[in-house]
Each structure stands twice: as C-alpha cells, then as structure tokens.
Amino acid sequence: MNFVNMDRDTYAARLQLTIAETESLHARVQDVGDGKATIGWGYTFNRNDNHAIWQASGINLTDAQWNEIRAMDAAPAQDKTRLGLAFGRELSAAEANQLLVASADTYATHADALGMPDSRERLALISVTYNRGVGAMRGHALLDAIGNGDRAEAWYQLRYNCWGSSTQYEAGLRKRRLVEAQVLGLYDDPANVGAEEARSVFRMVTQHRDDIEAVERRFGETLDGQAGLRDLRALANRDYPGVTGQFGQVPTLRESLEPARLALLAQLREDHPHLAEVLADDRIDTASIHVDPGPGEREDNPAMQGGQGMDVFLLEDGAVLRDTDGQGMLFWNGRALTGSSDAGLAYRMQGGDLSVTDERGQSVRIENYSGGLGLHLPHLANLRGWDDAQATPPQASSPWFAQMAQPLTAAGYSPAEQHRIAGAWEHHLARHAHFGAPDRVFFSHDGESIAALHGHALSEMQIRDALMVPGDPMRQTHHDEQTNATDFVVPPTQRRMA
Numbered sequence: 001m002n003f004v005n006m007d008r009d010t011y012a013a014r015l016q017l018t019i020a021e022t023e024s025l026h027a028r029v030q031d032v033g034d035g036k037a038t039i040g041w042g043y044t045f046n047r048n049d050n051h052a053i054w055q056a057s058g059i060n061l062t063d064a065q066w067n068e069i070r071a072m073d074a075a076p077a078q079d080k081t082r083l084g085l086a087f088g089r090e091l092s093a094a095e096a097n098q099l100l101v102a103s104a105d106t107y108a109t110h111a112d113a114l115g116m117p118d119s120r121e122r123l124a125l126i127s128v129t130y131n132r133g134v135g136a137m138r139g140h141a142l143l144d145a146i147g148n149g150d151r152a153e154a155w156y157q158l159r160y161n162c163w164g165s166s167t168q169y170e171a172g173l174r175k176r177r178l179v180e181a182q183v184l185g186l187y188d189d190p191a192n193v194g195a196e197e198a199r200s201v202f203r204m205v206t207q208h209r210d211d212i213e214a215v216e217r218r219f220g221e222t223l224d225g226q227a228g229l230r231d232l233r234a235l236a237n238r239d240y241p242g243v244t245g246q247f248g249q250v251p252t253l254r255e256s257l258e259p260a261r262l263a264l265l266a267q268l269r270e271d272h273p274h275l276a277e278v279l280a281d282d283r284i285d286t287a288s289i290h291v292d293p294g295p296g297e298r299e300d301n302p303a304m305q306g307g308q309g310m311d312v313f314l315l316e317d318g319a320v321l322r323d324t325d326g327q328g329m330l331f332w333n334g335r336a337l338t339g340s341s342d343a344g345l346a347y348r349m350q351g352g353d354l355s356v357t358d359e360r361g362q363s364v365r366i367e368n369y370s371g372g373l374g375l376h377l378p379h380l381a382n383l384r385g386w387d388d389a390q391a392t393p394p395q396a397s398s399p400w401f402a403q404m405a406q407p408l409t410a411a412g413y414s415p416a417e418q419h420r421i422a423g424a425w426e427h428h429l430a431r432h433a434h435f436g437a438p439d440r441v442f443f444s445h446d447g448e449s450i451a452a453l454h455g456h457a458l459s460e461m462q463i464r465d466a467l468m469v470p471g472d473p474m475r476q477t478h479h480d481e482q483t484n485a486t487d488f489v490v491p492p493t494q495r496r497m498a
Contacts, residue, residue: 004119018180021243036081050391054102055425068087071083110125143301152201155167158177175236178233182251193259198264233251239369252498264289265279288306300339315364317362320366332358338375344397344467347375347416382482424461449462
C-alpha cells in the first residue's frame with residue numbers, strides 16, 4: 001500500500017469535511033441510540049479528557065458548565081452518559097467545528113501506531129474510529145490489513161466488515177462505510193493498476209466472496225450485476241456530496257473491480273498469447289474471475305465455485321475448485337493447464353475428483369469433475385463416458401498405442417502417459433525415417449527407454465523425455481551396439497514412414 005499523501009492544511013480540511021458530513025449536527029446533547037451523550041458533530045462525553053478538549057477548542061463556557069465538564073471526567077463510566085445528558089450548552093455549527101478539530105487527534109491512536117502519514121488512508125481510518133471509538137477498533141482486522149500493507153483487504157474490511165453491531169442503525173452505518181472505503185481507495189492509482197495489484201484485488205474478492213455477496217444482495221449490487229434490496233451506494237452519493245466531490249462517487253462493486261479485471265486479463269493475454277481471443281475483455285465477466293487466496297487464507301471459502309459460462313481460475317498450491325458446467329480455464333504457477341500433454345503434470349481421478357500433481361509433488365483438485373475446463377484428457381473421457389459436450393474431443397491415438405499398452409501398463413505407466421509415449425514414439429520414427437521402417441522394437445528391462453532396429457542401425461528414445469516434452473520430437477541417441485532391451489512388439493502392419 002502506497003499512501004496518497006496530503007499537505008497538513010489539506011488533510012485537516014478534508015478530515016473536518018468528512019466527519020462533519022457523515023455525522024449529524026447535534027446542537028444540544030442527546031442519546032442518539034448508542035447509550036452515550038453526544039453533541040456537535042458526533043462528539044461524546046463518555047471519556048476522561050473532556051476538560052482538555054473543550055479548553056483546546058476555545059469554546060466559551062460558564063463556570064458552572066466547566067464544573068459539569070470536570071464532573072464528567074471524574075465520574076465512573078456508568079455515570080458519564082447521565083451527567084453528559086444534563087449538559088445544557090447549545091452549540092452553533094462553528095462551535096461544533098471547533099470541538100471537532102480539538103477532538104480529532106484523540107482518535108488518531110491507531111493511525112499513529114501504524115505510522116500513517118497525513119493521507120487519504122489515515123483520514124479514512126480516523127473517520128471510522130471517530131464513529132466507532134478507539135476501543136471498538138482495537139484489534140480489528142482493518143488495522144492488521146493496513147499494517148500488512150494489504151490495501152485490498154483493508155478496503156474489504158472497511159466497506160463490508162466494519163459497520164458495527166447495532167442492527168437498528170445498520171443501513172446508516174453501512175452507508176457511511178461505503179464512503180469511507182471510497183476515501184481509503186481500492187487501488188494506489190486506479191488509472192495505473194498493475195497485474196500484481198489486480199491479482200491482490202481478486203484474491204480478496206475470492207476469499208470473502210460469500211460475505212461480499214450477502215451484503216450486496218441486501219444493500220447494493222451483486223458481482224454479476226443483480227440489484228440488491230436497497231441501494232445504499234446511491235444514498236451515500238446523495239447524502240455526502242462534499243466527500244464524494246473530493247474523493248469520487250461511491251462505485252458499485254463491479255465498477256470498483258473493473259480496473260483490476262482489465263489489468264488481469266491484459267496480463268494473461270500477454271503471458272498466454274494463444275488464448276488471447278478467449279481472454280478478450282468482452283469474453284470474461286467480473287464475476288467469472290477467481291484468484292485462489294493461497295494456503296492459510298482459504299478458511300472462509302475452502303473451494304472456489306465457478307458459475308455459468310466461462311470462468312478463469314488462478315490457482316495456488318493446494319487449491320480446490322468446483323465448476324458444474326465445465327466451461328473455464330485453469331492457470332497454475334504461471335502455466336495454462338491443458339490436460340494430458342502438460343509436461344511434468346499428472347492428472348488422476350480420485351473418486352469423483354480430478355487431482356493434478358506437478359514435479360514438486362504439489363497438487364490442485366477439481367471436485368466432482370466430469371470433463372471440460374479446457375482439459376484434454378481423452379483416456380479419462382473414454383473411461384468415464386463423458387460426452388463431447390463435457391470433454392475436449394480426443395485426438396486420434398497413435399497406431400503404436402495398442403501395441404505398447406500391455407508392456408507400458410506392466411511398467412506402471414498410466415493410460416495418459418501411454419498415449420504420450422506412443423505419440424512421442426511416432427515422432428521419433430518420423431525423425432529417423434531415413435533409417436527405413438523399423439524391423440524390431442525393443443523395450444528396456446528397466447522401463448526407461450524404447451529402441452528400434454532399422455537393419456544394422458539402432459535408434460533409441462528415453463521415455464522420461466517423452467513425458468517431459470510431450471508432442472515434440474524427442475532428444476535421441478543413435479547406437480550400433482547392443483542394448484539392454486527385450487523384443488516386445490512388431491511394427492504395425494503395412495506401416496511405412498514417409
């Protein structure tokens with residue numbers, strides 16, 4: 001998080017504007033429903049430093065009123081509201097402003113502890129602290145997010161998870177949090193969002209998706225653009241014109257995420273140009289982007305849930321996802337997952353789930369997988385009976401597959417690996433067509449290589465190369481000497497290599 005700094009005078013003026021506009025002016029003291037004695041722009045007498053603050057404000061009081069102020073400071077907590085409500089002084093708007101300026105620094109405890117400079121981020125934190133109180137904000141996840149420099153998480157906490165607890169005033173408090181989150185900002189610079197910042201934003205959305213959607217269904221607009229029961233955003237923009245004039249109108253959730261969506265898709269197209277068409281801006285909806293929060297952050301949503309239509313999943317090690325319609329693309333550690341031909345990846349069914357394991361032994365899992373998601377898994381499609389609407393149509397098997405299946409199975413290779421080995425062997429023979437059609441084919445005793453005898457010439461293919469670089473011509477060695485191999489299959493009948 002890079003703070004958006006202000007000079008001291010600008011900061012002070014905007015802090016006063018924000019708090020004054022989001023608080024109601026109470027010329028006389030009253031209980032606004034929270035059990036406290038409130039006057040001016042949300043100032044409460046339920047504290048021990050009233051005398052110092054009122055002196056600093058410069059407001060003129062009678063001797064009797066000063067005595068009342070001192071009595072409030074000395075009283076136990078349970079008596080402060082009663083004494084405060086008896087205070088008879090009426091404040092003008094100008095005096096309320098004086099009291100606001102004098103008391104604002106007492107709400108800076110958490111901002112100071114976090115080392116926040118005069119900035120829009122500090123302003124947002126002090127505004128919510130002014131509204132809720134220093135004690136109520138102590139230990140809040142908003143402070144952790146700011147301390148960790150996680151702007152997206154801080155924005156989520158302020159917009160969705162910091163309204164308070166009095167359900168009677170929930171709508172009004174959430175309306176205020178909307179404008180405070182706008183003051184904080186979701187991006188360092190919304191006009192210049194990078195790929196990593198975009199990932200951070202969608203990581204936050206994925207982690208808290210259920211909670212975000214629940215709030216938006218009641219008070220806003222959902223990720224897929226469905227109107228909620230109420231539109232607090234419109235009310236915030238109507239009721240806080242001064243704040244929104246300085247910091248911009250409160251956007252819908254989809255509007256908030258648009259800079260991140262465009263930046264993320266642009267980076268994916270750059271990294272995977274062969275997918276540029278399907279990753280076009282008008283093809284991937286905001287609600288269809290899922291970025292795995294990563295290990296240790298999946299408690300709220302342990303499995304990512306795809307929707308209808310094309311979804312994009314960006315996975316971390318250990319990720320779990322579901323997608324019922326099979327339309328989507330998977331990206332893991334910078335690579336697009338395509339299926340059996342992926343070098344170094346093993347695709348295996350475990351019950352009804354598809355597990356993908358890489359060279360490090362790390363894995364991701366697709367729950368209740370029945371084909372699709374851009375994965376070409378012909379052996380699983382055939383075994384599971386998936387139709388063409390569910391699985392990518394399988395490519396024609398190499399004519400060598402049927403001949404090699406038995407010895408490769410005995411050697412422990414999976415059907416997917418057998419298809420890749422057979423295809424690689426076909427490439428191998430094509431590269432060595434000048435030797436002529438093989439007279440014999442040998443399989444090594446250790447299951448590590450396949451060799452072909454072409455008259456007096458011998459060509460050999462390492463199986464590990466076939467599995468590491470599927471579909472490409474293999475690195476080969478040529479020998480005239482004997483190899484540790486067993487004659488296990490004859491070439492397909494009438495086969496001639498061009």
